[in-house]
Amino acid sequence: MSGPASTGVPILRLGDVLITGLLNELDDKAALAFTHELTERISADRVRGVLIDISRLEIIDSFVARTLMELAMMARLLGARVIVAGMRPPVAITLVELGIELVGVETALNAEQGMAALGWRQSPQPPEGAHRDSTR
Amino acid sequence: MTQLANTSTTSHAARTDTDAAAEPGTTRVVLTTEEDLLTVRHAVRAATLAVGFGIVDQTRVVTAASELARNAYIHGGGGVLTIDCPRRHGGKGLRLTIRDEGPGIPDVDAALVDGFTTGAGLGHGLGGARRLMDEFEVRTVPGGGTTVVATRWVPR
Amino acid sequence: MRGRVEEIADRWVRLQVQQAALSGGTSESELREEADTLVAALVTGLDSALPIDRVATSHAELNRAVTDLSLNRARGGESPTATAMAVLALKEALLEAVQESTQDSGELFSAALLINRLLDGAGALSFDTYVEGREEIIRRQSRQLLELSTPVVRLWRQVLGVxxxxxxxxxxxxxxxxxxxxxxxxxxxxxxxxxITGVPTVDTAVAQHLMQTVNAVRLMGADCIISGIRPPIAQTIAQLGIDLSTIMTRATLSDALSEAIKLTAGPLPTPDAPASR
Structure with a gap:
């Protein structure tokens, strides 16, 4: 369900949640383009939640941190909740030492818990394919 | 450990003329485009691995390098990063030297305070990078560019 | 001397074995191996153009041989005296070899002088390395202690305790x-x-670090509870101007645990809960 992405970062829609992820090789311009694209999609698809997987990010500097905060803020203005999932331990340590708090950004341990926080529950059986709903 | 050297500009001028990779173990990255910021990260990551930093220290140094490189790119109109590995009492370290030819920083102390920004960042650039490194020195000349030298030592 | 490498190494090993009768330690075969490497390195070191008193430190091969020997002794728990005596024994072995090879007193004297300067350099290097080796052991032990003194234990499903x-x-x-x-x-x-019930006091730097830990745990997407804060520590934290209202604290570990179980048991609170289900 991913639309053609100009930044090459896939944004998938799962019901009323958008799922996407940030990659290490994202440079500043691409990050800005991604922010733009994601907010467009939030608005167009009328989703209520966004899960951003950052488990691949090896560093978060103040620019990426700011990008994440802006995304969360804009999404909230558009009526969606952003959850950033899977931050690596060294990244978390560095970020607090850098003196940055991700104000207004909700976090989750991994994508699964992030989805749970957005209201998705894991089905008792392993899910087959892309089930829309899986209420216990 | 911030030092201000507003007086001498000669040492700076000499440094920029130094040939690439003159010493063994020294890496030099020229920052002119945004893509070079990624090159900086790769080069610094490789250097931290070579020196033998743990994963958390690797992340600290690469993040600091990213902040400093972005500063030089945005405020200094690009610059040159030199990575080398100093030694001290048998200990190893990694030193980042980032030099730009930009307008310089009028008030370094203010720039090191969190939240100070004149560009697209969080204003944590300099101050944050300083907290991630063991030694940190800013040399700036109004109108004559800025050099930041930052070192982190491998814990023993 | 070049032709007598074997012999010198032999003699050195013998001298060391005699000493070892007093101190005990490295086995004879190990000594033999060390001696062969070091004497061979010594010969190539003498061939190099380096000034004689700096050969031991500057000649890579010889430096490594001396360093290895000293580190091995340090790690093996050998005493500093025994290590120094081992190097001095080599001097004796060399001097004996020179004595047998020439009768000319002038030549003998200059050779002795040369050996002295060479071995003094080696001795100093050996001592430095020995100390460095022992310090390394101390550092490693304190690192291990550090690991031991900071266990992370699982208290409940999805609940960790430190x-x-x-x-x-x-x-x-x-x-x-x-x-x-x-x-x-x-x-x-x-x-x-x-x-932190068992922590009497913290200084401001440590309090700051604790707060950073709480923040880092949150960035990972987990909750953090601090329990057992003693009054003096509470004071330090208050003086830092940290807003404790944003940090979950409980008086005791058991209070914290029951809170943690509550947090993990219920469904995550979602204020703007799904309308779609």
Whole structure:
């Protein structure tokens, strides 16, 4: 369900949640383009939640941190909740030492818990394919 | 450990003329485009691995390098990063030297305070990078560019 | 002398074995191997153009041979005296060899002088390396102690605990933070409890680090509870101007645990809960 992405970062829609992820090789311009694209999609698809997987990010500097905060803020203005999932331990340590708090950004341990926080529950059986709903 | 050297500009001028990779173990990255910021990260990551930093220290140094490189790119109109590995009492370290030819920083102390920004960042650039490194020195000349030298030592 | 490498090494090993009768330690075959390497390095070192008193430190091969020998002794628990005597024994072995090879007193004297200067350099290097080796052992032990003194234990499903006892310094708090975050990721824990009942006081740097740990745990997507804060520590934290209302604290570890179980048991609170189900 991913639309053609100009930044090459896939944004998938799962019901009323958008799922996407940030990659290490994202440079500043691409990050800005991604922010733009994601907010467009939030608005167009009328989703209520966004899960951003950052488990691949090896560093978060103040620019990426700011990008994440802006995304969360804009999404909230558009009526969606952003959850950033899977931050690596060294990244978390560095970020607090850098003196940055991700104000207004909700976090989750991994994508699964992030989805749970957005209201998705894991089905008792392993899910087959892309089930829309899986209420216990 | 911030030092201000507003007086001498000669040492700076000499440094920029130094040939690439003159010493063994020294890496030099020229920052002119945004893509070079990624090159900086790769080069610094490789250097931290070579020196033998743990994963958390690797992340600290690469993040600091990213902040400093972005500063030089945005405020200094690009610059040159030199990575080398100093030694001290048998200990190893990694030193980042980032030099730009930009307008310089009028008030370094203010720039090191969190939240100070004149560009697209969080204003944590300099101050944050300083907290991630063991030694940190800013040399700036109004109108004559800025050099930041930052070192982190491998814990023993 | 070049032709007598074997012989010198032999003699050196013998001299050391005699000493070892007093101190005990390295086995004869190890000694033999060391001696062969070192004497061979010595010969190539003498062939190099380096000034004689700097050969031991500057000639790579010889430097390595001396360093290895000294480190091995240090790690093996050999005493500093025994290590120094081992190097001095080589001097004796060399002098004997020179004595047998020439009768000319002038030549003998200059050779002795040369050997002295060469071995003095080696001796100094050996001593330095020995001390360095022992320091390395001390550092390793203190690192191991640090690991031991900062355990991360699983208290409940998805609940981790870090019981801290004794004085906290920056290094230890750092290790706590790294171990805890790693454990959170590995065990997919959603609540971490840092219990500081056993910590008498903290300085401002450590209090700051504790707060950083709480923030880092949150960035990972887990909750952090601090339990057992003693009044003096509460004071330090208050003086830092940190807003404690944003940090979950409980008086005791058991209070914290029951809170943690509550947090993990119920469905996550979602204010703008799904309308679609």
């Amino acid at each position: 019981p801290l006892i004794g004085t906290l310094d920056t290094a230890r708090t750092q290790v706590v933070m790294e171990n805890l975050l790693q454990a959170i990721q590995d065990q997919e824990a959603t609540v971490a409890i840092i219990d």
